[in-house]
Amino acid sequence: MTRITSISLRRVLDSRGNATVEADVLTESGGFGRGAAPSGASTGEYEAIELPAGESIAKAREHAVPRLEGLYAGDQRSVDNALRAADGTDDFSAIGANSAVAISMAAAKAAADVLGAPLYQHLGGAFRGENFPIPLGNVVGGGEHAKEATHIQEFLAAPVGAPSVSEAVFANAAVHAAVADVLDERGVPAAKGDEGAWAPPISDAEAFEVVEEAVDRVADEVGFEIRFGLDMAAAELYDDDEDAYVYGDETKSTDEQVEYVAGLVDEYDLAYVEDPLDENDYEAFAELTDRVGDRTLICGDDLFVTNVERLQEGIDVGAANSILIKPNQIGTLSDAFDAVELAARNGYETVISHRSGETEDTTIAHLAVATDAGYIKTGTVGGERTAKLNELVRIADDAV
């Protein structure tokens, strides 16, 4: 039986050293699942609300846990509906999306444990496990993830020609290492940002040169196509008062930003551009998608926040052609699945994603395989990132 008998919640550390919520779910027949909430730094304005971990735990213990005990862990919709009902708001601001997502993921894992099935199969069904996402690997970054580095938040290796997920994962690690070599040759010192990407004190223009060089070197070595992409996190660059995108001392109007990004797509043959425009500007997203959407992915992260209503608005006007899926942006696995399905029905590519603050939790690796996502964005190096990447390698090797 998969009835939930107990849920324990605790504060644990995330990769930035902040407190986050971990949930353990136990079922009648001894099924066990554990989930931990990640946490963003460049969060979208419309995301579900994360409360301080201790507060979120206290509220969830009082309002959610009593409703959940006795439910079937395997009935994910009921579990997630009960979380929503216990919260009673649209954005999980009563119990916190951090407790909600931790419990939602833990319940799914407990159900998989009872079934004796890998999580991706419990979530995605018997026919999943053959296709794997292309990992987008953050190799250079700045923005909200590292001070005194690039304005663009993430430069992402995209090993689109890799014959296997394992070769893709290792190629991204090789690009990360090659970036260090190229920076060293240029005499540029570099620490690492929150996601383990290099955070050098160089201009965005120089970062393009460095990443292109590193990608080319590794592509030559491995013999398959590697491209690269960006997360511009442009809502963080956009200044409402100036109505412009601010790059240090320079600003760009919205038209100039569209022109700039379209130019970058062509100059660098970018495979992927996330959040190239402000999270409120569907119109400019649509214009850019119209211009370059036939040759690259224009992805909405802060734009869509894994929310079906915001995604539908984008679909209606042709804004973007792909969506970033972050379960903690919306609060439950059911909501994340709904966003994936709406995207798929409308020809939008899905990219399952980590947050800049992460834990060892590997749910998103399973979610990517379960939903047949085209891409996963989960870093390149660092234990909390390799936890997901190595889990993908294990899934491919039938070793989970």
Ligand SMILES: C=C(OP(=O)(O)O)C(=O)O
């Ligand atoms: C992973 C990201 O960063 P954060 O978790 O800080 O939102 C992102 O913006 O895509």
Ligand SMILES: [Mg+2]
């Ligand atoms: Mg983003």
